[in-house]
Amino acid sequence: MQFQHSTLPNGLRLLGEISPSARSVAIGFFVRTGSRDESPEVSGVTHFLEHMVFKGTPRRSALDVNRDFDRIGASYNAFTSEENTVFYAAILPEYLPQAVDILADILRPSLRVEDFDMEKNVIIEEIGMYEDQPGWSAYDNAKKHYFVNHPLGNSILGTADSIRALTRDQMHEYFSRRYVAQNITAVAAGNFNWDHFVNLVGKACGQWPTGPVGRQGVKPATGPNTIQTIAKDKVVQEHVVMIAPAPAADSPLRHAADTLALAIGDDSGSRLYWELVDPGRAESADMSFHEYEGTGSFYASFSCEPDQASENLGIVRRVLNDVQKKNITAEEIQQAKSKIGSRVVRAGERPMGRMQAVGMSWTYLGQYRSVDDELQAFDAVTLDSVRDVMNQFPIDRITTLALGPLTKIV
Amino acid sequence: MQFQHSTLPNGLRLLGEISPSARSVAIGFFVRTGSRDESPEVSGVTHFLEHMVFKGTPRRSALDVNRDFDRIGASYNAFTSEENTVFYAAILPEYLPQAVDILADILRPSLRVEDFDMEKNVIIEEIGMYEDQPGWSAYDNAKKHYFVNHPLGNSILGTADSIRALTRDQMHEYFSRRYVAQNITAVAAGNFNWDHFVNLVGKACGQWPTGPVGRQGVKPATGPNTIQTIAKDKVVQEHVVMIAPAPAADSPLRHAADTLALAIGDDSGSRLYWELVDPGRAESADMSFHEYEGTGSFYASFSCEPDQASENLGIVRRVLNDVQKKNITAEEIQQAKSKIGSRVVRAGERPMGRMQAVGMSWTYLGQYRSVDDELQAFDAVTLDSVRDVMNQFPIDRITTLALGPLTKIV
Numbered sequence A, B: 001m002q003f004q005h006s007t008l009p010n011g012l013r014l015l016g017e018i019s020p021s022a023r024s025v026a027i028g029f030f031v032r033t034g035s036r037d038e039s040p041e042v043s044g045v046t047h048f049l050e051h052m053v054f055k056g057t058p059r060r061s062a063l064d065v066n067r068d069f070d071r072i073g074a075s076y077n078a079f080t081s082e083e084n085t086v087f088y089a090a091i092l093p094e095y096l097p098q099a100v101d102i103l104a105d106i107l108r109p110s111l112r113v114e115d116f117d118m119e120k121n122v123i124i125e126e127i128g129m130y131e132d133q134p135g136w137s138a139y140d141n142a143k144k145h146y147f148v149n150h151p152l153g154n155s156i157l158g159t160a161d162s163i164r165a166l167t168r169d170q171m172h173e174y175f176s177r178r179y180v181a182q183n184i185t186a187v188a189a190g191n192f193n194w195d196h197f198v199n200l201v202g203k204a205c206g207q208w209p210t211g212p213v214g215r216q217g218v219k220p221a222t223g224p225n226t227i228q229t230i231a232k233d234k235v236v237q238e239h240v241v242m243i244a245p246a247p248a249a250d251s252p253l254r255h256a257a258d259t260l261a262l263a264i265g266d267d268s269g270s271r272l273y274w275e276l277v278d279p280g281r282a283e284s285a286d287m288s289f290h291e292y293e294g295t296g297s298f299y300a301s302f303s304c305e306p307d308q309a310s311e312n313l314g315i316v317r318r319v320l321n322d323v324q325k326k327n328i329t330a331e332e333i334q335q336a337k338s339k340i341g342s343r344v345v346r347a348g349e350r351p352m353g354r355m356q357a358v359g360m361s362w363t364y365l366g367q368y369r370s371v372d373d374e375l376q377a378f379d380a381v382t383l384d385s386v387r388d389v390m391n392q393f394p395i396d397r398i399t400t401l402a403l404g405p406l407t408k409i410v
Helices: A045-053 A062-071 A093-106 A113-131 A134-146 A160-165 A168-178 A194-205 A254-265 A271-277 A306-326 A330-347 A351-365 A371-379 A383-392 B045-055 B062-071 B093-106 B113-131 B134-146 B160-165 B168-178 B194-205 B254-265 B271-277 B306-326 B330-347 B351-365 B371-379 B383-392
Strands: A002-007 A013-018 A025-031 A075-080 A085-091 A184-190 A227-231 A238-246 A284-291 A296-304 A399-404 B002-007 B013-018 B025-031 B075-080 B085-091 B184-190 B227-231 B238-246 B284-291 B296-304 B399-404
Touching: A002 A194, A013 A194, A013 A351, A025 A093, A025 A351, A045 A075, A045 A085, A045 A113, A045 A168, A062 A093, A062 B330, A075 B330, A085 A093, A085 A351, A085 B330, A093 A184, A093 A194, A113 A134, A113 A160, A113 A168, A134 A227, A134 A238, A134 A296, A134 A399, A184 A194, A184 A351, A238 A284, A238 A306, A254 A271, A254 A284, A254 A296, A254 A306, A254 A330, A254 A371, A254 A383, A271 A284, A271 A296, A271 A306, A296 A306, A306 A399, A330 A351, A330 A371, A330 A383, A330 B062, A330 B075, A330 B085, A351 A371, B002 B194, B013 B194, B013 B351, B025 B093, B025 B351, B045 B062, B045 B075, B045 B085, B045 B113, B045 B168, B062 B093, B085 B093, B085 B351, B093 B184, B093 B194, B113 B134, B113 B160, B113 B168, B134 B227, B134 B238, B134 B296, B134 B399, B184 B194, B184 B351, B238 B284, B238 B306, B254 B271, B254 B284, B254 B296, B254 B306, B254 B330, B254 B371, B254 B383, B271 B284, B271 B296, B271 B306, B296 B306, B306 B399, B330 B351, B330 B371, B330 B383, B351 B371
Parallel strands: A013 A184, A227 A399, B013 B184, B227 B399
Antiparallel strands: A002 A013, A025 A085, A025 A184, A075 A085, A238 A296, A238 A399, A284 A296, B002 B013, B025 B085, B025 B184, B075 B085, B238 B296, B238 B399, B284 B296
């Protein structure tokens, strides 16, 4: 395993983790732009643009993009988050040149008006589909409620109205501003030759425009600490999401925060599991740590029959109060570490997993972290560092959102 | 990469693929029993028994099973198919002894009556949940329609009635007969010491009873070549499943069959994709090759608006006729090979993927096959071998099932 990095004259960064024993290679282009970088009038443009990237370039129709990926047997996709838009492909090593060529090409999309208009319907349909999923809708609304006056509260998909109002030129303006070379990192992991990769990316992306790029509103959030209820009589179960403040992505406390969340709310063997899921009080219950630039949050959630929702919310409050007061136990830390260790190692066994980890670690920390670095950091978590997390970020300070048949939850 | 195998005096087989560069290990217990081994009066018992295996032993309560897996950070699960019941866990290498101990222990379940009665409700609920999924229901009914008078037509879940009627003693009888040492293979892949593994399994499973075990009705199936319609007015879209005969799991033609199915019906860039999905005629369309002991089948399916279903069925028929007459093209073979190669390599990058592949290959072929063996076999596929498949198994001889609002499809 060997790490390399480099920067093109126009500012585009390149990262590579070379493992000669791998049999495939994963490539990703990380664009540091997401829903938090959107103004209200273009809400959803980042995600819509991610779709448009696959709709063709001066050299390729949408059909060609699809066919060219297929020809090399690529497993490819993209995702948009609050902070990043990532385009990636996993391939056999011999197809590295084609994969770089396609990915680099589509990242300069034509944004043709007719494609834009057609894709608009797809996006609006996707928004409708998600809105029909109460679990997702509760999560999205909880974020909006918690991140009030904070750009992390922006919806990734936008609304049907914001998408309908969006013009091709607004998207083009956003693209020109955010998809500049300095804001993009090309990452490869697996079996490949570093110089070859640098060469290919240099040729394909060396002419991309450069320009200033930034991010507004990088600041902590703590949430209003209130309860909001959204009544939906068509929804069968009550979906409750609770958000508490947590360390940011570059905090040295992030591994302790992850360990804490797992002990409280992993999908098996955690406090919430034993209190809510195992006895059948809730259909699902979990807690997890989400890290962002400048802030972080703990998300806890459960779904259950409406008449049990208030009691269950009380149980979660009691669990969180109890942990805040008395901390978790040494055995819980040990169990959480075993789980995390196993997950980190297994995710790192695939080039795809390493490509994502290397890209994210550079984006947030500006540094390379190996699987061993991560394992050691989790191994170093103690009862004291978990205590530190809660001293700085009280986990019982929760902002709550309930979505379902209830008009009120207490 | 090194392959080892051994057999305990009681007949239990052990397989291991050791890769010192891996950082985790996956262990699986393959029980060669599935829905095809059930008589009608115990329909669903195999899958129900898979659930009961996690409900405890003389040494462990259900809670202990869960806790003990959690303590070592295991990612564990099980599945039941027509022919196999597989229990598995992925762990860090240091936890090999605990993982073997837990898996071996739970494979001698107590089958307590009170657990049995409680779990019965879970199974019946699961059946209801699946029946509510029209795609799954269409597939299950299509199998029943195609495999008429053939044990592969048995439903894996059984019916609410068959499960309700099942007694704990019937399950125990099935367990005693099918979970004998000769019918079980313990497989490990990843970073572990072979002698240590043999020792652990020997100690844990050496006393398991031995006994004769077989499988009835291992014979080819060709389907009635008819159309059946199941009208469900609550279902919005029409779900159409077509089944054609194909090579068995031990046939030298299986790689060509896989390649053919991918060219016709992969989820992107295939004939069905371009004919049905890309132009928006169907929401989804695919074709895949399923291999069993003694026979195989091609499954093609699509779902769409009811008023387009008959036309779409005509299009699939035309595509299949056309390929049957004129074969696929050299370019399609090339593209399918790239895709399959990429998938085989990527699946083989994880111990979990290798454990499954090694176990399945031994179950069906009685031989070890490395990733390279598989890649070479796919690489050797030619237009002629694809032609051979269709000469022996005409892909246009389809048995069709439609489930949805329509009362008739033509």
